[in-house]
Amino acid sequence: MQASHALAAGGHQDMVWGHAAVRDPQGRGIWIKAPGWGLEEVDRTRLQLVSFDATVLAGTGPPHKECHIHLEVLLARPELVCSVHTHARSAVAFAALDVPLLALSHEGALFGGDDVPRFRETGALVSTPELGETLAATLADAPAALMPKHGLVAAGRSVPAAVMHAVLLERACQIQLAAMAAGHIRTCSDMNEARAKRAECWPESQLEAGWRYLLRRAPGAMPS
Incomplete structure (x- = not known):
């Protein structure tokens, strides 16, 4: 629930589309919002527990068509706790250019100057386990x-980390789109500086701080 609210506060709303999934602590599958609700609308009654074979164990309605994104990502990497899928506008626009993501900013340095992986198998829904497996392999x-x-x-490896990784990728794409619209990019961090910045700027404590900020900004958040 909090993951959805934080994503909404971070600008990832797309009407009723996009979702976050959290591994069930008992190993039964994932907790994910039920279809038909916006990120900012999620409450405890609008969650589903979906097994790793895509069966709804708790909650109402059918599973998300794209639940296989989360099921396969979390199956591929047992250490992960949370996964996120959104249709963030700057990420979609930037991906259409098919140019490397540069370390122009702290956000861009999240990827250590290594660009960002791209899932090219399909631009349609990831609606099968096979597509989910390919996406998980791309993410690595x-x-x-x-x-x-x-x-x-x-x-x-935590809910805050997954949410912040999504928010930071969107921001990195937005920054590079703005720079490219203004002219030729002349400076960015090289590989060594980008990797050093990733370690310095994005330890777990800073991801957690960003997460707490998003929760304070989330719809319905109580004033501190």
Whole structure:
């Protein structure tokens, strides 16, 4: 529930589309919002527990058509706790250019100057286990990946990390789009500086700080 609200506060709303999934602590599958609700609308009654064979164990309605994104990402990497899929606008626009994501900013340095993985198998829905497996392989151990013609996927060893990885990728794409619109990019961090910045700027404590900020900004958040 909090993951959805934080994503909404971070600008990832797309009406009723996009979702975050959290591994069930008992190993039964994933907790994900039920279809038909916006990120900012999620409450405890609008969650589903979906097994790793895509069966709804708790909650109402059918599973998301794209639940296989989360099921396969979390199956592929048992250390991950959370995965995110949204249709963030800057990520979609940037992916259409098919140019490398540069370390122009702290956000861009999240990827250590290595560009960002891109899932090219399809621009349609990831609606089968096979497509989910390919997406998980594309993501590998990166914090996030672009899905050209579609959106993004992100993951983390904690809920705050996964959400922040999605938010930071969108911001990095937005910054580079603005720079490219203004003219030729003349400076960015090289590989060594980008990797050093990733370690310095994005430890777990800073991801957690960003997460707490998003929760304070989330719809219905109580004033501190």
